[in-house]
Amino acid sequence: MWLAIVLNLSGGAYVAVAFLVVCVIAMAAGSSIGTMFTVFPIVYPAGVAVGAQPVLLAGALLSGALFGDNLAPISDTTVISASSQRYRRRNGLAEVGGVVRARAPYSLRCCSIWPGWGPAACSEAGHARRRPLRVLLIVAFVKRDLFLTALIGLVTGALVALAAGLM
Structure with a gap:
């Protein structure tokens, strides 16, 4: 909240920055639920106080948590999906890094259209x-x-x- 006031962020800008910050936290944590339990009590009230629309902010926090978890190499869903996929042209299970690299283009395309949404x-x-x-x-x-x-x-x-x- 202090940084939003110092940078003079509007409500919409706060939502966009919150989305990016939550993406990074979720990628580091590897857990969408853990990220949501961490960021909602802190980031949501501060954002509403700064002037962010509550529904957009909640959506940004939820989306950021899921997006970051989707690309986290330590995420349980990433590890499980990699360990349940077999290669078509060679023996063995998919590697976690390969799964993250394969997901990244699709996830980033979805992320790139999010900030353009309007009311x-x-x-x-x-x-x-x-x-x-x-x-x-x-x-x-x-x-x-x-x-x-x-x-x-x-x-x-x-x-x-x-x-x-x-x-």
Whole structure:
């Protein structure tokens, strides 16, 4: 809070900085839940006091904790996912470093669109917000490919959000 006042951060800037700080903490801790239990009692009240919108700040803290945990080489989910994947062209299990490197481009692309979200309301709110979910479910059932489904869902959601003025 002191640093936000000294740097004259607005509420929106505080949310963005909090997201980045929480990402780093989660990557160092390797635990999204542990990060959330650590940062929410400290960063959330300070952010609200500085003028950050409570819902955006909570979303930024949650997103930062999950994002950082996703790329943490010491995260239990990273270690478990690496130890449960076998190479296609050679013997052995996937290496943790390789799993983190493989995840990084996708995670960083998702992170790069986050700060552009704005408070604009969706003109056709109900329909526009359900469209990406419908597309995601159809692709999931038809293709049965997790990566393709996630990609199509993210792209559809981003396009609908852009068209509706949410980003």
